[in-house]
Amino acid sequence: MQQQGRLRLRAWLEKQIHSGDYPGVRWLDRGEKGHFFSRHGWSIDRDATLFRSWAIHTGRYQPGKDKPDPKTWKANFRCALNSLSDICELREHSKKKGTNAYRVYRMLPxxxxxxxxxxxxxxxxxxxxxxxxxxxxxxxxxxxxxxxx
Structure with a gap:
């Protein structure tokens, strides 16, 4: 059941991308608001912050109470993202292997x-x-x- 005041993933993600608080996650075409970029090359302090924030937002992680689990945060976030019909990965623009791996997604209007x-x-x-x-x-x-x- 959705908590009152909790944003759904798309609205929450748009807000996070606009904030600029997450290194490696940014708009590619800000005017169109359609394409965004998610960088990999895992570093818990740099790259897990978006996944951690989503886990906190959804109530699946409570700092100070729960043990940090970045792999689960990432898996849960990716699963939620892939379940949305209006956000899709542009696989032909993504690079999934190597230290500079990244994924490009498109948000449909x-x-x-x-x-x-x-x-x-x-x-x-x-x-x-x-x-x-x-x-x-x-x-x-x-x-x-x-x-x-």
């Missing part, structure tokens, strides 16, 4: 998220084809072409 929800239910609605066509056209207008980095 909020209108696209609404379209994905609609698409999920459109299958069950009679005469939804005309409405679905409208939403597909809107999706392409909202997203536009992806910039190459």
């Amino acid at each position: 909020n209108k696209t998220k609404l379209f994905l929800r609609y698409l999920h239910f459109a299958v069950f609605l009679p005469h939804s084809q005309e409405i679905l066509s409208f939403f597909i056209v809107s999706l392409f207008i909202v997203n536009g072409p992806t910039k190459q980095h």
Whole structure:
């Protein structure tokens, strides 16, 4: 059950990226607010801070009470991130091996998220084809072409 005042992962993550408090996590295209970068090359003091903050935010870690467990924090964060339909890893832009490994993710615009929800239910609605066509056209207008980095 979600605590009152607790942000969902996407909103929380946007806030954290904007803060600039986490080295190695930043926007690649700030104007578009679509692509963000997560650096690896693990250092607990530098790289576990985002995962630790998420664990504290979700109530899964209480400093001073629980034993620090950065591997679990990272696994839980990655699992939550991968479960979101409006955030996806751009694997062709990510580098997963080596000391300078990193991942690049894309946040779909909020209108696209609404379209994905609609698409999920459109299958069950009679005469939804005309409405679905409208939403597909809107999706392409909202997203536009992806910039190459």
